[in-house]
Amino acid sequence: MVSLLSVVINALVLSAIFALVALGLTLIFSVAGVFNLAHGVNVTLGAFTAWYVATVLGLSIWIAAILSILVPAVFSVVLYKGMVQAIENRPMTVMTVTLLIELISEYLIRELIGLQSRSVPALFPGVVRFGGATLTVNRIIAFFTAWALVAVLFVVFDRTKQGKAVIATSMSERGSALVGIDKSRVQLYTWFAAGALAGIAGLFFGSIRTASWDMGLNSLVIAFPIVVLGGMGSIRGTLIAANIFGFLNVFILSYWEPTLARTVPIIALILILLVRPEGLLGREVAA
Amino acid sequence: MPDQPTDASDTPTEAPEQAPDTPEQPMTGIRERLQFARESISLRHVIAVVAFVALALLPFEAEPILMLKLTAAFYFAMFAMSWDVVSGYTGELSFGHSFLFGIGGYGAALMTLEVGTSPAVSIAVGTLAAMVGGLVIGAPALRLKGPYFAIITFLLPTALLDFFIVYKDVFGGELGLSSPDYLVSAETQLTTIAANYYLALAVLAVLFVLLYLVTRSNTGKIFTAIRESEDAVGSVGINPAKFKIFAFVLSAGVGGFAAAMFVHTPAGSPNPTQLLAVTVSINVLLATIFGGIGTISGAALGGVLFYMVRDWLSDITTEIPLLGIEFGDVDLVIFSLVILAIIYFLPGGILGGIERLVSTARGEEPDRVMADGGGRPLERIVDRYRRSFANEDGDDTNSEPRSANDDPERVRERRPEDGEPR
Numbered sequence: 001m002v003s004l005l006s007v008v009i010n011a012l013v014l015s016a017i018f019a020l021v022a023l024g025l026t027l028i029f030s031v032a033g034v035f036n037l038a039h040g041v042n043v044t045l046g047a048f049t050a051w052y053v054a055t056v057l058g059l060s061i062w063i064a065a066i067l068s069i070l071v072p073a074v075f076s077v078v079l080y081k082g083m084v085q086a087i088e089n090r091p092m093t094v095m096t097v098t099l100l101i102e103l104i105s106e107y108l109i110r111e112l113i114g115l116q117s118r119s120v121p122a123l124f125p126g127v128v129r130f131g132g133a134t135l136t137v138n139r140i141i142a143f144f145t146a147w148a149l150v151a152v153l154f155v156v157f158d159r160t161k162q163g164k165a166v167i168a169t170s171m172s173e174r175g176s177a178l179v180g181i182d183k184s185r186v187q188l189y190t191w192f193a194a195g196a197l198a199g200i201a202g203l204f205f206g207s208i209r210t211a212s213w214d215m216g217l218n219s220l221v222i223a224f225p226i227v228v229l230g231g232m233g234s235i236r237g238t239l240i241a242a243n244i245f246g247f248l249n250v251f252i253l254s255y256w257e258p259t260l261a262r263t264v265p266i267i268a269l270i271l272i273l274l275v276r277p278e279g280l281l282g283r284e285v286a287a
Numbered sequence: 288m289p290d291q292p293t294d295a296s297d298t299p300t301e302a303p304e305q306a307p308d309t310p311e312q313p314m315t316g317i318r319e320r321l322q323f324a325r326e327s328i329s330l331r332h333v334i335a336v337v338a339f340v341a342l343a344l345l346p347f348e349a350e351p352i353l354m355l356k357l358t359a360a361f362y363f364a365m366f367a368m369s370w371d372v373v374s375g376y377t378g379e380l381s382f383g384h385s386f387l388f389g390i391g392g393y394g395a396a397l398m399t400l401e402v403g404t405s406p407a408v409s410i411a412v413g414t415l416a417a418m419v420g421g422l423v424i425g426a427p428a429l430r431l432k433g434p435y436f437a438i439i440t441f442l443l444p445t446a447l448l449d450f451f452i453v454y455k456d457v458f459g460g461e462l463g464l465s466s467p468d469y470l471v472s473a474e475t476q477l478t479t480i481a482a483n484y485y486l487a488l489a490v491l492a493v494l495f496v497l498l499y500l501v502t503r504s505n506t507g508k509i510f511t512a513i514r515e516s517e518d519a520v521g522s523v524g525i526n527p528a529k530f531k532i533f534a535f536v537l538s539a540g541v542g543g544f545a546a547a548m549f550v551h552t553p554a555g556s557p558n559p560t561q562l563l564a565v566t567v568s569i570n571v572l573l574a575t576i577f578g579g580i581g582t583i584s585g586a587a588l589g590g591v592l593f594y595m596v597r598d599w600l601s602d603i604t605t606e607i608p609l610l611g612i613e614f615g616d617v618d619l620v621i622f623s624l625v626i627l628a629i630i631y632f633l634p635g636g637i638l639g640g641i642e643r644l645v646s647t648a649r650g651e652e653p654d655r656v657m658a659d660g661g662g663r664p665l666e667r668i669v670d671r672y673r674r675s676f677a678n679e680d681g682d683d684t685n686s687e688p689r690s691a692n693d694d695p696e697r698v699r700e701r702r703p704e705d706g707e708p709r
Contacts (some may be wrong), residue, residue, distance in 0.1 A: 092434070097630060260453060260597060262449055
């Protein structure tokens with residue numbers, strides 16, 4: 001059986017990556033007021049861009065990493081500009097449209113790349129021993145990169161005009177318009193950042209686990225409980241919830257039935273929505 | 288079921304088209320609209336009757352394989368109609384109706400296979416089980432508004448499928464169960480197929496009439512009123528919760544019954560691909576949008592057409608230029624793109640499109656009125672969602688999904704300001 005220490009470390013790493021996916025989802029929700037069901041596409045794109053550039057084209061993994069951030073970010077912006085912006089006042093239509101795009105992308109990946117999963121080469125090869133557990137350097141880097149990005153996000157939101165504009169828009173659309181914030185530009189920042197974060201998450205998923213055609217929908221299935229438990233639009237809540245569900249996921253995978261690693265969060269989500277729909281820190285961004 | 292509680296008999300939602308209309312009177316603008324509404328109903332009737340007769344005569348000409356496909360298409364159309372009752376009428380968008388089909392189909396198949404009851408009994412049990420499932424889905428809908436509810440429904444079938452995979456000894460996992468006995472079977476295979484074809488067509492017709500009557504009754508008007516404004520429904524002394532639960536149980540009963548029948552035919556078997564996968568829920572949604580949401584007839588027409596067109600597409604082996612993929616392998620992609628185009632350019636679906644063509648040809652103004660009065664169902668669902676999402680102007684933002692609709696004061700205040708173009 002796997003040692004408890006390595007399970008805990010695994011859970012910490014995975015939670016950090018989940019947090020990146022969920023942050024994008026919650027940012028888009030709080031700024032645009034829509035559920036972006038195509039958010040999983042960004043994760044898939046990140047992973048497969050890295051795989052394609054590094055393995056098929058044989059370029060350096062660093063070029064692959066940069067592209068795996070840029071491609072989803074650009075895709076996300078194009079999705080917003082091209083499809084969502086025209087219907088952004090109709091959240092139900094946005095949900096339907098983005099869900100269709102998610103499914104279309106899944107089918108295309110399946111047709112173009114196939115059903116078997118691919119692995120992205122490690123950014124940093126090598127292993128270290130830590131208190132009886134052996135872990136790859138790659139995982140440690142993934143963990144610290146993810147948290148560094150979260151720290152950057154906090155600095156951006158607290159210190160920069162653009163970040164403050166994002167928070168202001170999420171608090172009150174009308175109020176932010178009154179003080180001269182251009183909503184469509186804020187939307188662009190948000191969709192770009194959300195795509196980039198998800199792309200990085202995809203890159204890490206690809207190199208720690210594997211890149212597979214269904215990873216988009218699967219990360220969406222875990223991101224929704226995280227976002228709802230954390231409280232829609234709350235960054236701190238999302239970070240806490242990501243760790244809760246990350247640990248839950250890894251512990252179920254390691255000690256119980258692997259299939260249930262997807263089921264338990266879904267059932268948890270339903271219970272959360274029924275008992276406490278505002279989540280843990282639902283009012284944080286707004287307050 | 289169409290006869291319904293008396294407390295609803297004098298509601299403001301009673302549609303004006305029931306008023307006696309005397310054509311001799313000078314036509315006012317409203318009257319023209321009512322006239323149009325009546326004509327659009329009759330056009331629908333014509334389409335329905337022609338399609339039904341054509342389908343009833345078909346077995347004398349068709350290959351058995353086509354009959355099998357059409358049988359499956361009929362059951363798929365029933366799925367689409369059951370989705371339309373909840374999502375098109377009450378406006379509670381469900382992304383996971385396959386949860387109900389799965390319960391109905393698997394429940395019935397397990398009764399036949401494991402308990403050994405006769406198919407008829409099994410179908411009854413499966414239907415009841417699905418109705419209980421409808422209660423399970425319906426209960427959160429009383430508390431959660433629009434998008435949150437949609438997310439729950441989206442994830443429920445996945446959870447059920449995982450459950451089936453974990454207990455695959457009983458439920459057969461990803462492969463599903465073996466086919467139970469057919470409900471009707473005959474000496475030769477050809478007769479069996481034809482008998483099941485007629486059975487499916489008959490069940491489709493009966494369920495269609497049932498749902499058509501329910502949605503055109505006062506109950507149906509209350510469903511529509513719930514879609515428009517739950518507060519308004521509550522304010523005239525009707526309990527919206529009761530009617531939402533009824534819509535869910537009715538939808539689950541129809542969907543579960545169709546699924547339970549379906550697994551007892553040569554066309555279907557209890558497996559995730561046909562009953563439970565995410566794609567089933569999405570296909571039902573696509574088919575209904577394709578046909579025209581919130582009309583029942585659109586769901587029936589869209590369901591049959593969607594199934595058959597997809598089947599036809601999947602047989603095309605021409606390669607798509609540049610990509611090197613066969614058309615048939617990406618049929619769902621192509622269909623999804625078509626639906627995307629319909630969402631953007633033809634919100635009434637193909638039925639709405641046909642009606643608009645006909646009315647334009649007759650020189651009438653483009654339709655603004657649906658069969659039950661008011662704007663287009665898609666527009667109204669959209670509007671309803673926008674209101675439950677519209678929490679951007681207060682400082683008590685984002686966290687409380689119920690706040691926007693719970694307080695009628697706020698809703699009333701916001702509406703004029705919101706004036707986005709639809």
